[in-house]
Amino acid sequence: MAYFPEVPKIPFEGPKSRNPLAFKHYNPDEQLEGQSMKSLFRFAVAYWHTFRGTGSDPFGPGTMSRPWEEGDRHAMDLKRVDVAFEFMDKLGAPFYCFHDRDVSGEGDDLKETNALFDKVAAKLKEKQEETGIKLLWGTANLFSHPRFLHGAATSCNADVFAYAAAQVKKAMEITQQLGGENYVFWGGREGYQNLYNTDMKRELDHLAKFMHMAVDHAKQIGFKGTFLFEPKPKEPTKHQYDFDAAACCNFLRAYGLWDHVKLNIETNHATLAGHTMHHELAYSSMQDKLGSIDANTGDLLLGWDTDQFPTDIYLTTQCMLVILGQKGIGPGGVNFDAKVRRESFEPIDLFYAHIGAMDTFARGAKIAAAIRKEGRLAEFVKQRYSSYDSGIGADIEKGTASFETLSKYVLDKGQIAPNQSGRQEWLENLVNEYL
């Protein structure tokens, strides 16, 4: 049974193609800076948006036409695995990601929920083996069910903390069984709405305890995947503790989790935090914490997390400048945590969305590689800081300078070296030369 009968396996046809069901730039075997595009991007499909998204928004119910969605919900969880793997196989996506509750629904209690999850996991494994598609990361949904209304690891209710721990234990074990290469924590409701009722210190201490338990459990079961923390400043809560990359780095350092966790950076979360994706990537990469990305984008005129597919070539060029700068992103990848618009309700729109996003990344990568090859941008930055390569600047960087020596230096010198232009406009033009 084919669920997308009108769609063939998506071919690469090159930039001149006008076939909407073909790649113009993503050519999995093409080499960029010594690696194939396939292994550079490690593209992943997000199970929750692509196979569970209904198109509902705060003003109205779902609009998506998904003819296969019918009948008993647990039987549907199994059937949907066939839909998902047909889609991913035709698209040529090498990876997928899920939350436990996207692939398998709740039972009457945790015991039944876990048993249902086992059944779906067995089918996922079968389909992974049949298609060669792999699990990039698993995670647990600790935010949708009403029990998590005060949060999960930061809930004021210790039983909810315990339930969340039991749920994550199972999600980690299934991720391991499926060969998942990473495990993600996004603090769905780990934050607060109002400080009048919140003990922030206790909540943060609890969150750290929770993550330490996850690290210990990974050791116990021999799970070797990378743990990833996914920053997001707000939504659904007014303040989320994993606010941005810098706040996450501080949390990991303060609570002794530094060596165990990296970051999964998402574009729309970066912009909600008042940063650019470029900033969040550059910051995490310089901390050696850039582990994976959730590739999407927001809307310039809407303030919320619209999770749109990335189609902006400047954005993907900036992403790839950082990713190529750290020689790739594996064992993480580029996960399309993005949903088609409520108005794009036909199944075929899912293909257009992913093809476009993969092409936008491939194009951004080619541009970034060309910029890096000529090296003019890097050379400018190197020159800009060259006063620190010798003399007084080198003393400052080495740590041999003090207020005493610097004061003497300036007093002796009389006139300091003049400033030079930052040349922002010229550099913006320079990037455009490669587009």
Ligand code: XUL
């Ligand atoms: C929510 C979000 C999540 C995480 C996984 O904004 O990005 O889907 O990626 O829990």
Ligand code: CO
């Ligand atoms: Co995300």
